[in-house]
Amino acid sequence: MATVDDCRQALFDLAARLERNAGARGRLDLDRTLACRVTDLETAFHARLDGGLLVDIADGDDPKAKIALIAASDDLIALIAGRLDVTKAIASRQVSIKANPFDLLKLRKLL
Template sequence: MATVDECRQALQDLAARLEHNAETVREHVDLDRTLACRVSDLETAFHGRLTGGRLIGLTDGDDPKAKIAMTTTSDDLIALVRGDLDVTRAVASRRVSVKANPFDLMKLRKLL
């Protein structure tokens, strides 16, 4: 099981990658939504905002009103961010749960 710090770092790494590729991402994914990432085995969460191809304002804690909510385990979160776990397969096998409106889900597929 990964630690809270490892999960936080993985999300910060994802934010840095998105920042580096913001122009390219923005061309494919036009989203401005709040995001919550819930880590079930650690009983913790993180939240931020996806906007302009970037993940900004990433901080500890849940956002129960987030427009996009992802729930997974710590190890699966790390594997997703590293690219070791395919998000489509993870969702299909219920290792990852994503709650969002259908149009946002289609846009997120391009991002992930």
């Protein structure tokens, strides 16, 4: 099982990767609050997606977040590292993403 620090670092790694790839995919019109809930560690993080970049990552939940990613720690890290396919993870209920359908379509471009 991964630690809280491992999960936090994975989110910062994702933010760095999104920033590096921003030029290749173009600006993504998506400005939403994000909550990342790690079920097995009973912890959460929150951030903001702004133009396809993940910014303002912080500890703690945001119950009003427009997008919520819910996963166990190992699944979260595997998803961010690219070892876990997001579509298969959602279909098998390893990962849950709560968002409106239009936001889900835009999120696919990021993952």
